[in-house]
Amino acid sequence: MTGAERAGGAVAPDERLARAALTRVLEPGDEHAGRWLRSYGAVGFLERLLGGGEDVCPGTGGKRVEGWRRRAAGAEPARDLDAVRRDGGRFLVPGDLEWPRQLDDLGDARPVGLWVRGPADLRTWALRSVALVGARACTPYGAHIAADLATGLARRGWVVVSGAAYGIDGAAHRGALAAGGATVAVLACGIDTPYPRGHAQLIGRIAEQGLVLGELPPESHPTPARFILRNRVIAALTRGTVVVEARHRSGSLATARTAARLGRHTMAVPGPATSALSAGAHELLRGDATLVTDADEIVELVGDMGELAPARRGPVLPRDLLAPAAAHVLEAVPARGPTPTTEIARRAGTGPDETLARLYELHSLGFVERYGIGWQLTNNGTRPSNARRGDT
Template identity: 85%
Template sequence: MSGAFPGPGDDPFPGTGAKRVASWRIRANSADPVRDLDAVHRLGGRFVVPGDIEWPRQLDDLGDTRPLGLWVRGPADLRTWALRSVALVGARACTPYGAHTATDLATGLARQGWVVVSGAAYGIDGAAHRGALAAGGATVAVLACGVDTAYPRGHQQLIDRIAEQGLVVGELPPGSHPTPSRFILRNRLIAALTRGTVVIEARHRSGSLVTARVAARLGRHTMGVPGPVTSGLSAGVHELLRGEATLVSDADEVVELVGAMGQLAPTRRGPVLPRDLLAPAARQVLEAVPAGGPTPATVIARRAGTAPDDTLARLYELHSLGFVQRHGEGWRLTNTATLTSNARRGGT
């Protein structure tokens, strides 16, 4: 790798400056592949390259930015797991709401047989990994350092447990330490490995937004969990939701997007109230009964737009069901009917 730099016509690193290429040469001269392979083998790991059976082919979508290979620790097959995986990412300094949501999403996905992928950082990442592990599910930690280096150090036990029960993956050789730029590079791997990326709490200019936008460029599903509009930790997510991302609130909604055709989330609806079970004609008369004092049946019929005889028949039907009661010549709502009416209007 010594000698003069190639000319403009035969530049092997288009778009890269001379200083960057020079630094690569220095690092290449100090590289010791045999030492690195020995180090990962001592951990029970391996080095996976394009063409290997275990290589996740979706990483090829990265084109020129595809990694040369991946260092892997753990008993599972990376390619198989990546085929059915979802990334959960978000803020390190998350709120209790964010941590709870990440845990709940990861648990739900794991119970449905999906692999949860994240970056092993504090906050949302850690909550996602723990949620998957707690459900006895599968999880992959993609590191911005060597797979033999626990970062952050406070997650040493978590990363070791993931290596035993799941997979720990990294682009950098053993002994490498994280830098800010390496986190950004790591995020493209998370986006490319998975079927979709869910962002749970992220400020503007968050690295999690980088992951989501890479996912969108690669044609993956991009999702976001909304939060309070007053929270700066949800501002980045809301920005995504105004653009390319889809709003999700639970694992079923995530699977509806990333899963097979027909895996639809259950229909969301409020509770069924007793008055919802009434026939349309009876419900029309009930809605015409004023909330005040007793009202004559003729007035109720006029308000309902129905014949007096039909109205009276419906009133006796509603009386037997406990919705109205008779007072002299008038009719009034019971407490049950008043409460269900308020509940239907949202308590107003």
């Protein structure tokens, strides 16, 4: 199925054209405009803005309505749609086969539509996706963790979603691409206007192997407010959000908090307690976020029932395999010098015969050695490396 076919669905052409125009008129996430859009529909709302009259949107400030009208008068949706199609892209709206329905959880802040580049089906990919976000000015530790998590998720068949920014975002995208996996970049500008400029090549690779999408029409530029508003799409689109590194004031925390409000999983990776770049992640962990350190732990939260992370434990030592009675006697053998059986029995609180039987068992297993009337630990037992052999 081609991108144009996936973007077809049951949506009328005039509805798609009106929504394309409204992406020029409204700022992303404008809930006030979203209420009118829900009341009038895209075509009706646009007609009201273009038709004049003083009572277009009762209760909405005059300056706001006037701004909408000016932008609506200058919108050229057919030109925008043609420009995106020439670049191999498409414009998705609610009702399309490819529209990710989890975005509807945003209510009146739901995107008017999404401009998309890339060969994959967004709805299918979003069903099995995780957001990896964090600081732009990240540490080498943060970049390593982000790339490692993305690689692990990609190898397990999960889609990595991020914002294509410097730092953690870029490391996450590169980690997924390096594993031959799937990744989605959600931009705060037009999909034909790569930002940051230093990531133009990376965004181009994502468009070839994955998906690049945004709410803004072609040639739109990013603003600080648009970055924050973009984050709600990342949160809503995915099954969970992982914050790798973030300061106390960070857009990544906004992404995680939006995810929590929407009922998605929120996760964070711990860092040094002395690092300001980990302070935001630690703040989340003091709340309702879950601590994660690798892809297995992420999948355990966001995956299907039974996708559990492997049990974590230290290495198994030979003495861990001993029967309880033998282990108890072994603990009673002093670390230095040969010790008589009676003294070991006293320390262990067992009878001499039982103690002697256990000592011979431990001797056969290489845990103790006999010196005359006494017993001493071997290195397997474990005797200190600088212990000297007792006299026989």
